Amino acid sequence: MYGAFLITYTMEIGWDELIRSMSPNLKGFLDNLDSLHYFIDHVVYKANLRGPSFRCEENPDGTLLLHYFTGRPGLYHIVKGVVREVAKVVFDLDIVLVVEGRTQRSVHMNNGERVEEHVVFLVKVTYNF
Template sequence: MYGAFLIEYTMEIGWDELLRTMSPNLKGFLDNLDSLHYFIDHVVYKANLRGPSFRCEEGDDNSIILHYFTGRPGLYPIVKGVVREVARRVFNMDINITIAGRTQRSVQMSTGERIEEHVIFNIKMGQSKQDGSSIIPPPLSPSDLDSGVLRVNQEDFCLAFPYHIIVDRECKVVQVGKDL
C-alpha cells in the first residue's frame, strides 16, 4: 500500500509528467528507473545517496522478470506496490506481480560490512484497460524505421519540443515550436 501511495503522492505534487515521459511501456519504464533515481539523488536533491538498481529481462508470454538490488533489505514490498501503481496510473493496465526469489549477501565495504538484497519479481500482464497495451514493446524492423511515418502526432511533438524548427527540402520553415 505504501508503494501505491508513493506513486499517487509523486504524481499529485507535479512529477506525473516526468513519470509519463520515461517510456511508452512498462519494461522501458523499469529499465529507466536507475537513471530516475540518479537524477533525483544527484540533480534534484544534490545528495550522494546510493539508490536501488533495477534490471529487466523478457519472460515467457509477454512477461517481465525484474531484478531489484538494494543495500536496504526489506523494502521490496514497496517496489511491488510502486510497480503495480505505475502500471495502473501511467500505462493504464493491471498487472500481476509475484516474488520469484529473494537473496541476501554480506558485502565488505571500506566503511564496513553491508547487506545487499536481490529480489526477483515476475510481472505478468493482467486485465488490460485498453486494447493493444503491452508491457514489452514489439520489436522494430528496419522497414518500420525507414517508412517515413511520424509516430508522434503534431501536438505531442510540439509539447515535447517547444524550441524546434522544421524546414522542408528547400529550407523553407514549415513549423516552429511554441516557445520560439
C-alpha cells in the first residue's frame, strides 16, 4: 500500500508529467528507473546517494522479469506497490508481481561492508474480460 501511496503522492505534487514522459510502455518505464533515481538524487536533491538499480527482461510469453538491486534490504514490498500503481495509473494495466527469487550478499566497500539484495519479480498483465 505504501508503494501505491508513494506514486499517488508523487503525481499529485507535480511529478506526473515526468513520470508519464519516461516511456510509452511499462517495460521502457522500468528500464528508465535508474535514470530517474539518478536525476532525483543528484540533480533535484544534490545528494550523493546510491539508489536502487533495476534491469528488465522480456520473456517470450510477454511477461517481464524485473531485477531489483539495492543496498537497503527488505524494501522490495514497496517496489511491488510502486510498479503495480504505475502500471495502473500511467499505462492502464492491471498486473501481478510475483517474487521469483530473493538473494542477499555481502559486498566489501572502501568504507566497510554492506549487504546487497537482489530480488527478481515476474510481472504479468492480467486481463479481466
